Amino acid sequence: MNNKDVERDPRVDAIPDVHGHAKGEHKLYAEERPIPYTARMLFLWFFHACQRSSPRFMMVADHMNYLTFEDPAAVNLVRRALKLAHAGDLYGAAETAGVEVGHAQVVSEGLRRGMHYSIGAEVDNDPRSRPDAQNIVDAMRPDAMIRSVHFLTIDHPELGAGYQWAFDNPEFQQLYEHVGIDKVWELYMATLLDAIEKLPGHIVGHFYVPTKFGHWPEDAKLDQYENQLIDACAARGMAIELNSRFFYRTFADDEHSKRRYRNVNLRLLKKAKARGVGIAVGSDAHSPKDQGNSFDVILELLDKAGINELVFPVNGRMARVALRATEELLKQQATPPPPPIGSSVSGFGRAELAARDGGVYTEPEYTTKRGTKAALKAAAAKTAAAKAAAAKEAAAQAAIAKAAAKKAAAEKAAAEKAAAAAKKKAEAEKKKVVAAKLAAAKKVAAEKKKLAAAKKAAAKKVALERKRVAVAAKKLNAANKKAAAAKKAAAKKVAFEKKRAAAATAKINAAKKAAAKKAALEKKRAVDAAKKINAAKAAAAKKIAAAKKIAAAKKIAAAKKAAAAKKAAAAKKAVAAKKAVAAKKAGRKPAKRLAARGKPRPAKKSRTSASKRPATKSGSKKKSKPRR
Numbered sequence: 001m002n003n004k005d006v007e008r009d010p011r012v013d014a015i016p017d018v019h020g021h022a023k024g025e026h027k028l029y030a031e032e033r034p035i036p037y038t039a040r041m042l043f044l045w046f047f048h049a050c051q052r053s054s055p056r057f058m059m060v061a062d063h064m065n066y067l068t069f070e071d072p073a074a075v076n077l078v079r080r081a082l083k084l085a086h087a088g089d090l091y092g093a094a095e096t097a098g099v100e101v102g103h104a105q106v107v108s109e110g111l112r113r114g115m116h117y118s119i120g121a122e123v124d125n126d127p128r129s130r131p132d133a134q135n136i137v138d139a140m141r142p143d144a145m146i147r148s149v150h151f152l153t154i155d156h157p158e159l160g161a162g163y164q165w166a167f168d169n170p171e172f173q174q175l176y177e178h179v180g181i182d183k184v185w186e187l188y189m190a191t192l193l194d195a196i197e198k199l200p201g202h203i204v205g206h207f208y209v210p211t212k213f214g215h216w217p218e219d220a221k222l223d224q225y226e227n228q229l230i231d232a233c234a235a236r237g238m239a240i241e242l243n244s245r246f247f248y249r250t251f252a253d254d255e256h257s258k259r260r261y262r263n264v265n266l267r268l269l270k271k272a273k274a275r276g277v278g279i280a281v282g283s284d285a286h287s288p289k290d291q292g293n294s295f296d297v298i299l300e301l302l303d304k305a306g307i308n309e310l311v312f313p314v315n316g317r318m319a320r321v322a323l324r325a326t327e328e329l330l331k332q333q334a335t336p337p338p339p340p341i342g343s344s345v346s347g348f349g350r351a352e353l354a355a356r357d358g359g360v361y362t363e364p365e366y367t368t369k370r371g372t373k374a375a376l377k378a379a380a381a382k383t384a385a386a387k388a389a390a391a392k393e394a395a396a397q398a399a400i401a402k403a404a405a406k407k408a409a410a411e412k413a414a415a416e417k418a419a420a421a422a423k424k425k426a427e428a429e430k431k432k433v434v435a436a437k438l439a440a441a442k443k444v445a446a447e448k449k450k451l452a453a454a455k456k457a458a459a460k461k462v463a464l465e466r467k468r469v470a471v472a473a474k475k476l477n478a479a480n481k482k483a484a485a486a487k488k489a490a491a492k493k494v495a496f497e498k499k500r501a502a503a504a505t506a507k508i509n510a511a512k513k514a515a516a517k518k519a520a521l522e523k524k525r526a527v528d529a530a531k532k533i534n535a536a537k538a539a540a541a542k543k544i545a546a547a548k549k550i551a552a553a554k555k556i557a558a559a560k561k562a563a564a565a566k567k568a569a570a571a572k573k574a575v576a577a578k579k580a581v582a583a584k585k586a587g588r589k590p591a592k593r594l595a596a597r598g599k600p601r602p603a604k605k606s607r608t609s610a611s612k613r614p615a616t617k618s619g620s621k622k623k624s625k626p627r628r
């Protein structure tokens with residue numbers, strides 16, 4: 001676009017651009033939020049094209065997930081502003097769209113040159129879109145809808161089945177390895193064909209989007225997919241977008257991919273042409289500078305495919321727009337053949353030709369036959385008459401000239417007067433313009449101030465959002481830390497508890513051991529005690545036995561003594577008795593008793609009984625004692 005010195009094919013500017021995003025560049029996936037349209041935003045998107053005079057036909061089409069409730073009203077407002085600008089009401093247009101008069105003027109001039117602005121939408125399958133998104137799109141009364149697929153439903157390796165994968169977003173690029181190129185294309189085709197069949201749409205957007213990161217299927221397979229696309233579009237009367245973003249952005253630094261992209265698009269264009277499927281061209285610009293970007297490459301492709309007619313949505317219908325001239329016609333125009341003046345081919349009438357040659361019309365001279373007098377006379381008369389007529393005509397012409405001069409003088413005077421008046425008026429107009437300019441400048445300054453404030457507010461918002469994210473991250477971090485600490489503490493506690501338990505068991509074991517030892521000791525002691533007791537018992541028994549023996553010996557000795565004493569006593573008694581008997585024998589009484597009992601026996605008997613009795617007596621005594 002900057003190479004103005006290189007000869008630029010004027011048809012490039014005539015290529016309608018159906019795909020542009022006034023809401024701007026993509027943001028990080030998690031940070032994308034709906035952005036409301038304003039009449040100003042939409043007006044300025046077209047202003048840039050008008051300033052360049054290219055592309056002449058343009059449609060804005062923003063994404064589904066950016067939609068807001070304000071959008072239909074903003075679209076209505078900008079349409080009214082465009083009407084006012086087209087009618088030349090610059091102040092009205094500027095005020096309605098919220099732009100400066102200068103903007104309105106550029107757009108007004110563009111519209112009067114034949115530029116056109118359509119407003120549509122890129123309707124895709126973004127899961128972040130609000131559920132009533134299609135209703136909002138409908139309320140915008142879009143001139144057309146671009147149907148596209150930006151998400152595939154896959155089994156995520158961590159998040160499981162039913163995951164909505166933004167497959168053309170570089171943030172999620174690594175999932176291609178998980179899904180695989182063939183599966184990606186299978187899923188893409190199924191999703192796209194289903195959407196074409198069942199959902200509203202006029203143009204299929206960027207068909208080759210899965211190749212964005214270089215993921216090309218086998219060529220035979222791609223050929224087959226293209227055929228399926230052509231069939232589906234033919235059945236639904238939808239057009240196919242030839243997307244130029246891949247040339248200036250996606251494959252900008254990748255000549256190999258660019259060539260490949262060019263080749264498959266050429267194949268697709270030829271197929272579409274053969275089937276009567278319309279082709280729409282889209283720059284997919286997310287910034288004004290990319291409107292119509294790489295349309296020179298697009299034109300080459302169109303020429304190669306022999307396509308001179310493109311589809312562009314106008315007032316809600318798909319218009320077929322021929323590029324302003326064919327290549328052949330332009331070549332012809334470069335060396336135009338001189339038109340044959342005066343021929344019927346030129347298309348000019350005689351009077352027109354005369355006017356072109358300075359107002360004098362001369363009849364071609366007729367050849368006359370000479371020879372006869374009459375003829376000569378007639379000729380002379382004719383000449384005289386002609387002369388008279390000429391003189392008369394000259395006089396008349398002179399009169400007319402005089403009158404004309406008079407009229408001219410009068411006109412000149414009038415013109416001078418008018419010029420003076422005009423000058424005065426112009427001066428007043430100038431003054432007015434200056435005042436308007438001043439007012440406009442004032443307005444511009446106010447607008448600038450407003451813009452600066454808005455920018456500041458936006459920056460503040462962004463900063464706030466960033467801060468919020470940072471705080472959340474910090475919070476998360478802290479929570480993680482806390483959790484880790486808690487885990488550690490718990491582990492420590494468990495270890496401690498284990499240790500304690502081990503110590504307790506050790507203590508118990510020690511106690512058990514000590515108890516066993518004690519018990520053994522006790523047992524030993526008991527045994528020892530028993531031994532001692534036994535020994536003591538034995539000793540005691542011995543003692544007793546000894547004592548008994550001694551006692552017995554003593555008793556026996558005593559008894560013997562006693563027996564000896566008794567024997568002695570008995571012997572004494574016997575002596576005494578003998579003496580008594582001897583005395584009685586001397587007296588009566590002892591004589592009689594002796595006589596009654598017998599005579600010698602008492603002596604004998606008492607001897608024996610006396611020796612025996614003490615023994616029996618002691619024996620009975622001994623026996624009765626232990627029995628007690």
Ligand SMILES: [Zn+2]
Binds near residue numbers: 122148
């Ligand atoms: Zn898209």
Ligand SMILES: [Zn+2]
Binds near residue numbers: 019021122284
């Ligand atoms: Zn897009």
